Amino acid sequence: MDELVGPRLYSCYKCRNHVCLHDDIISKAFQGRHGRAFLISLAMNIAVGPKEDRNLMTGLNTVADISCADCSEVLGWKYERA
Ligand SMILES: [Zn+2]
Incomplete structure (x- = not known):
């Protein structure tokens, strides 16, 4: 994801699909399997994978x-339950 689409919109870095709003990003500090991962609370135009417990x-x-x-493209994670 990158921050160049607009002041508050993030988009897929591959296809520029708009996926979430800036305010919905909880953290950018997570490290995912494919590099830096985003943890977001709400998103659009995305597919959600199977739930999984992670530390x-x-x-x-x-x-x-x-x-x-x-x-x-896997973009990050989403909280299912806090
Ligand atoms: Zn995409």
Whole structure:
């Protein structure tokens, strides 16, 4: 994802699909399997993967991978339950 689309919109870095708003990003500090991952609370135009328990900095959380609905690139994670 990059920040160049607009002041508050993030887009898929591959296909420019708009995927979430700046305010919905909880953290950019997470490290995913494919590099830097975003943790977001709400997103659009995405596909949500299977729920999975992961030990994050905030403790054990249920998260799901989110990927772009257009190109299927994994973009980050989404909290399923805090
Ligand atoms: Zn995409």
